[in-house]
């Protein structure tokens with residue numbers, strides 16, 4: 001079989017959106033390929049839904065371009081776009097049964113009855129809801145309603161499906177099950193999914209690519225593994241996964257200093273003496289004796305989390321360290337932390353972003369990394 005070519009389906013170029021004097025989208029640029037699963041991930045108010053609406057045509061960009069299949073659709077009305085949206089509350093018609101909900105859009109388009117029947121039956125099969133045609137929406141579980149909402153969107157055979165926080169109404173267990181279902185559905189259909197969520201675990205689990213948003217800007221885009229292992233800045237490192245982030249200074253390529261010591265690290269390409277932030281994930285830390293550790297910390301508190309102990313600690317400079325330990329260390333005052341050079345990820349320090357600690361000044365001009 002021939003490998004499918006990757007084709008760009010959607011592109012946003014320098015898109016801005018203002019609400020009065022508030023900038024909701026601030027120079028948004030990205031491209032989406034055909035047949036992949038993309039997540040826009042960011043905290044409440046970061047602009048995710050505004051992007052979705054700009055793509056669907058519910059709102060229009062104030063500046064910049066929206067291209068679909070290479071055609072400029074920036075000002076094209078929503079109903080003319082080959083895009084469908086699954087909303088957070090599903091927006092199903094409670095007084096109609098499953099079949100009529102799914103058929104609704106096709107009837108509006110005045111499609112022949114026999115074709116409508118064929119399409120609806122086929123789609124209900126895909127979402128494993130065949131047999132439920134005559135059920136009312138109120139007689140369905142949350143997960144089933146969610147599937148009907150997806151069926152109603154995919155029955156139109158869109159090239160791009162937008163999903164706005166569409167799992168957030170479900171309880172944890174059902175949500176996890178739907179994550180699998182949605183992912184496998186997307187892979188079977190080969191439709192491009194653009195999924196909006198504020199749940200980082202969900203985005204990591206489901207996506208081919210994640211676009212992390214904050215303050216109306218895309219902070220970073222990449223595969224889940226790239227984003228997790230190599231966050232580009234403080235916001236991304238903090239928002240995705242648990243991390244320890246401490247101020248440091250680059251000594252030379254592959255060497256960084258923090259807490260008064262020099263450590264081998266995985267990163268190169270920064271100037272000596274450049275201010276940086278060092279990221280170390282709690283799962284990458286091993287607990288050892290103070291004598292054997294690369295760093296010594298004071299244990300502050302401990303919580304049992306079932307498969308590990310979560311420990312809060314601090315070093316002599318007052319940096320907080322979160323550690324996941326396999327054994328309880330409640331009885332200890334001090335422990336050593338060990339980690340590999342690869343576990344240390346260094347990010348360029350961004351003046352605008354973080355409230356950088358005055359402690360750093362001790363490294364600023366000098367050669368005092370030991």
Ligand SMILES: Nc1ncnc2c1ncn2[C@@H]1O[C@H](COP(=O)(O)OP(=O)(O)OP(=O)(O)O)[C@@H](O)[C@H]1O
Nearest residue numbers: 019022024042043044045046047048049050051198
């Ligand atoms: N129609 C509007 N008029 C004025 N401000 C708006 C409008 N729509 C959105 N905003 C503002 O733009 C910002 C981004 O909103 P948006 O809904 O895109 O965020 P979001 O990332 O989707 O958040 P959430 O996860 O809470 O849905 C918010 O501060 C919001 O208050």
